[in-house]
């Protein structure tokens with residue numbers, strides 16, 4: 315492999331650690347301990363712990379099959395863990411009612427075409443994000459419409475709000491999935507590969523948006539394959555390998571050449587960006 319350096323330069327507002335608002339900086343928004351999850355007889359998450367302060371952008375990285383999507387599913391309540399504790403703002407997720415959980419946690423996945431979205435317009439798909447906030451007779455329609463419009467604008471999807479969701483390109487659909495999650499107005503935003511399918515500008519727009527939302531107090535945990543983007547944008551990195559957390563902490567301490575070699579089997583050089591001081595990953599080739 316040749317030197318495929320990842321030298322993403324975050325926008326200026328994305329270089330400083332996200333400020334925390336309201337809660338004391340040391341208060342963990344998300345606090346996961348000893349999480350264990352098996353699929354059939356296969357242990358997928360083993361003694362996983364994650365701590366993310368409120369207002370943090372966390373990147374969840376690791377090789378294929380490491381358990382990243384599974385962890386996001388468990389946190390979102392799509393899957394039930396076999397053991398362990400997950401707290402959000404001190405509340406045990408295992409005892410939260412489904413509806414409250416859906417108000418507080420949103421999961422944006424890559425592929426969300428299902429029976430619920432079939433035949434819907436983009437704006438209607440985003441409006442699905444309002445359901446946890448609505449009563450039996452629907453919600454405050456005008457307020458919901460405003461949140462939907464804002465969410466569409468945030469991801470640059472307003473121009474195609476009236477199009478059919480099934481007709482969108484992969485990148486357009488990815489942005490709409492994020493808008494639907496934003497319309498939930500959650501405290502914790504979980505994202506599975508949010509930059510997949512996106513062109514380079516759309517990737518940076520998405521990550522800039524996540525940083526701005528975190529600055530307003532949202533806690534973000536995003537599974538990312540692109541270590542360069544994680545290095546440029548995340549405050550905190552959690553590294554999963556074979557279902558276990560093998561490293562976690564502030565981005566500049568976690569992303570090192572020895573980590574890339576040990577976890578991905580790839581030789582790399584990690585330098586500091588001359589302007590931002592953030593790590594820059596230069597891939598050198600497959601480790602022999």
Ligand SMILES: Nc1ncnc2c1ncn2[C@@H]1O[C@H](COP(=O)(O)OP(=O)(O)OP(=O)(O)O)[C@@H](O)[C@H]1O
Pocket residue numbers: 353358376377378379380381382383384385
């Ligand atoms: N529906 C399923 N049934 C059985 N095993 C599954 C299922 N989904 C995932 N797995 C297994 O669970 C493990 C973790 O998968 P997961 O999708 O969480 O990994 P990942 O880190 O998100 O991978 P990738 O980077 O490839 O998306 C893998 O060994 C995978 O084969």
